Amino acid sequence: MKKYFFLLGVALIFSACSNDDGIKNGPTPNPDPDADVTAQNFMWQAMNLWYFWQGEVADLADDRFSSDAEYTAFLESYTDPENFYYSICNKHSRIVGTEAAIDRFSFGDDDYKELVSSLSGVSKSNGLEFNLMYKYANGNEIFGYVLYVLPDSNASGADIVRGEMFTRVNGVQLTDSNYINLLFGSNDTYTLGMAHIENGDFVNDSKEVTLTKVANQVENPILVAKTLDVNGTKVAYLMYNRFLSSFDEQLNQAFAQFKAEGATELVLDMRYNPGGNVNTSRLLASMIYGTHTDEVYIKQRWNDKVQAQLTNEFLTDYFANTTGTTSINTLNLSRVFVLATNDSASASELVMNGLAPHMEVIHIGETTRGKNEFSITLVDDPDNTFVYNSNREDKINPNNSWGLQPLVGRNENAAGFSDYTSGLVPDIELAEDITNLGILGEMDEPLLARALLEISGGSAKMDFTVEMPAEPFTSSRLQTPMRDNMYLDKPLNLQIQ
Template identity: 45%
Template sequence: MKKYFLVALLATVSFSSCSTSDDVQEPEVVDPVVEPEPEEELNRSDYPIQDFMYGAMNLYYLYKGDIPELADTFFTDEDSYVKYLSENPDPEAFYNDDLLSDQDRFSFLTDNYIELENSFSGVSKSNGLKFSLVRFSNSDNIFGYVRYVAPNSTASETIIERGDLFTEIDGTTLTINNYQTLLAQDTYTLSIAAVANNTVSPTGETVTLSKVEGFEENPVYIAKTLEIDGAKIGYLMYNSFVSNFDDELNNAFAQFKADGITDLVLDLRYNGGGSVATAIDLTSMITGQFDGEIITKQQWNAEAQAYFESQSPESLLSRFNSTIYTGTASEQPINSLNLMRLYVIGTGSTASASELTIIGLRPYIDVKTIGSTTVGKFQASTTLYDSDNFGRTNANPNHTYAIQPLIYTYRNADDVVGPPTGIEPDFELEEDLTNLGELGNPTEPLLSLALDQILGRSRTTKRSAGPAYQLIGETDMFSPTYQRMYDNKRPNINK
């Protein structure tokens, strides 16, 4: 055992000795010095859409004071400003998340201002069917009812008409979860229904409708003179303030004037608004004896208001006029009626420029409203483009983004501000699904109530409404111009 142990020990010592003598020192590995790449310098030109939107909102946004980053002194240098632009590279997210106030329900942006301009001109992709969407009590199921059918549309070539109801699209029951997708289709088939004893039941009829590009709807839907009990009363159903149809509106008033009407019923029950300039023209058509007097006084954000008050105070005022605003040197004389009272039909779909017409006229003539409470939207917007002065001329040719922010609210000549809860009716009556009536017919319930007041046939101030359903939407609720009021005469701010 000792012998073997000694041999093993000697072997171990011998191995260790050899290893030590033969060991070659490995050179120390040193990592190469890598110079850090310089950070890429950001430039505002790298974010042209965000840059233009920020600049436009900084000047014109009504709720500028609600957004700290829009303050003129917020950014101390260009680097911090460009870093801010770079933090949200998606233009839509940047606009909606960073630039809009929580109290703003109406400002928006578009990535195709050509479509937006067409919409303001009354041109859209449409089948011409105008409807409301109503929710059944304690249910997710909904149904639609037809308000009216636009003339010369694809819907006008079918059997569908005012008062028809529909509960299914392409055989699928409409619900709160699917109606947007079903109605967004270019072509769909409606299953017609009817209401009786507060129950909606299918009739077995179906109607297939197709939307067409470039459909243009004349907002002067009905203009007629009613001769009742020896009185001549004008009736105008006006469905949108579209300046492209100002001539048609003025022609309707020329006919009223020729007919010698003594009163006017202005039906705005489905009118969600539109052009401020057209609303001013309409107030001047109804009157005429107040040319040059103030209709509205605008209130902008603090900096813009101070600028206009010092540089251009007249630009803050809208006045009765005697010519139609056309944006050209050639302006058509307005046909005025010189009325001293007006009866307006309004509903929960009556908004913006419609409400301006009511509020603006009240200091001068007796304006009575019939129907239900209006929306309560008293702010105006404008289209701002990526150009030196945010106008359409010389807009950046590399994209078609534009923004439509709220820019001012207003008071009337008596300094009355429109109530945000809407204008309450003087004579209340809801539309009744079981008795919608024929629009323009003196027996139609809302028109009949207006005629009662004009002719002194009744002193009723309230009438019972029909079955109560929850209104959840209408035809144009997803249109960018829905319940918007826009001012195409925006004055420039030069800083």
């Protein structure tokens, strides 16, 4: 069965050639042409060049093999390409189990076309976004609770809303061993059995909701954009759920609306945002802080082989004054309130970390996931240094459909900080309450209300006690090929020798 791990991505343009200024890879081992190791050979060659921890993985060392025969035998020792890939990752969580993992997020897909399409934000979906959580401290039964429903989706026409719970699928109780097959398997249509909590325990309801996944469902990441009046202060509220460049102009228009309505404060809600396009994160940061094109937003760090090829100009991203087509609408704020949880990752954390040296970032919620690395999409196209390019589909080895998404670098902010693999810790800790999720964008929704309390400087007029804290172990967003991703989209000319 195909495994989907945490997803990152990058779109880059590369040129491969031989000259004295190129990366020195050393002698390249070649497998026996009669050996059935096409996928494994591609994986080793690509990871030897690009992998962030290449210098720390003994089996990826340039001098690892003394002969082609030794190299062939090594590749043949793994008959399953998937197992081979994770074996050359640096203490990957898939391999080490309970041992502390270094690489938590690299993954592979035996169909690179599926991998590439997922990065565009287009997927087969019924439009219901939910988290999954254990019912009890002991046992394997789980339940789901609805986070939100995508507009213009199959679920938007069904009788189901944020905060509702379900325990069964097609009449079968959900467990940690069957939920993938029941909710994320090949069945496009399923029926949820709803439930509620009574006297501290789960009670199954007779209500059922049938949903159907639809191909090419596109999510507008701007779920809510409105300006609130808080005792005379205009507060912009943005519920932003993924960094997709195809919605950059709509995002800029939302900030034009905030400016026109006189907003002087912003609550940026990224509690469910798993990441996305790095440049979109830069644009959003500029809309919040300002169009300071001489101030550093983030810098990238690759492995030593690649880093030596890149200029400081390429490695450094500054704040922007245009989206590429229109001038950025910025609020020029000195502080921002960010709602973030463990469901917030990658580009969401990048915005928070990138803004931190320049303005006050007040983080309300929970510790974020801790994804400070980015990756690139690699396919069996050695003449293009294995980097996927949509214009080179005919150059990809037709006998090898594997695509890889390995971690290849880290982002640091203007102060040089990037060490948040354990997550960004909130200034004001407040978990979501399963029994009181509230309505997103309404002033009495608990996390938003807590931010508004800070803005108004008033005393608490509502009880922020959490009766049943949300402690999900996965979500609908993390069970898709796209998962949480962070991808670059600027051209890179790299010479490999």
